[in-house]
Amino acid sequence: FRNSLFSRAKENNQVILLPEGDEPRTVQAAGFILQHGLCSLILLGEREKLLEAAKVYNVDLRSAIIKDPSDPQELEKYATVYYQTRKHKGMTLEKAREILGNDPITLGTCMVSAGDADGMVCGAVHTTANTVRPALQIIKTDPATPIVSSVMFICLEDAVVAYADVAINASPSADELATIAIASADTVTAFGLEPRVALLSYATGDSNAGPLVQKVADAASIARSRRPDLLLEGPFQYDAAVNAAAAKIKLKGKNSEVAGKANVFIFPDLNSSNIACKVVQQHTGATVIGPILQGLRKPVNDLSRGCTVKDIIATIATTAIQAAAEKKKSKAVAVEAMKARKE
Incomplete structure (x- = not known):
């Protein structure tokens, strides 16, 4: 099944975001994903710190896109996304900047929502609530699926x-x-x-x-x-x-x-x-993959804090497959809507 996962992930070059970019297991998993060309990756973290971790674990992260979450331009771009999404709940631009500057999961969720990544995997050092809550608030549920x-x-x-x-x-x-x-x-x-x-x-x-x-x-x-x-x-x-x-x-x-x-x-x-x-x-002793979240507009998947490197690799591949499936589904819905308008 893992081989099938990897083959399916490779078929469509999706961009998966890892907001816990400098976490040791995540670094090792990212190295494997890039080495085998399963998908493209964006890692959040300080470039020097990430590249140093790559040396420690003997992996090559040079083909990954590394974004520093403290970069003022990046922060401003996604703070605007967050503010626009949550202003009806009292969010201000200043508060959005403050939250994103301290929370890589919410920052990453905004990046997925903005279309700069096709999906996200996190949870190696964050709780399920910290993963799911921003996804529900920012990415929101698929209109065809009322619950996640x-x-x-x-x-x-x-x-x-x-x-x-x-x-x-x-x-x-x-x-x-x-x-x-x-x-x-x-x-x-x-x-x-x-x-x-x-x-x-x-x-x-x-x-x-x-x-x-x-x-x-x-x-x-x-x-x-x-x-x-x-x-x-x-x-x-x-x-x-x-x-x-x-x-x-x-x-x-x-x-x-x-x-x-x-x-x-x-x-x-x-x-x-x-x-x-x-x-x-x-x-x-069965291998398990998941939990895989379903019902969001774009895939965000949660890891157990006790996850292994293999677990992270499988979850990234899974998320890439979900992202491709969501795009296919959205395209089909758009085609049907266009047909309906013509009729």
């Missing part, structure tokens, strides 16, 4: 599966679960996999009743009505979603294109999804 959610790829020995939502929505409603399911299917498709989406619960089909099961059943119904093209069903218990024998027994012989062969799993809440991810990681 996240998906994590789990690379097992014999398969790659996706779990969602693993980081953002604590207790999504049926409508929100439907949105998460559709967004996750589209994300998985962008990475070259055919999504078979299972919405999970503690019961399979109509084997039990109650508000928790009903919420998942309603979510599946809503998602299918919005996207009848998707292979998407629920509610399923996890075993019925992945094990054909269990599915046959629990569905009492009913036909299903998802049961027993699902590869995208939509959890009913953040508790269950987060626990499931940690269980898989700790007991199988």
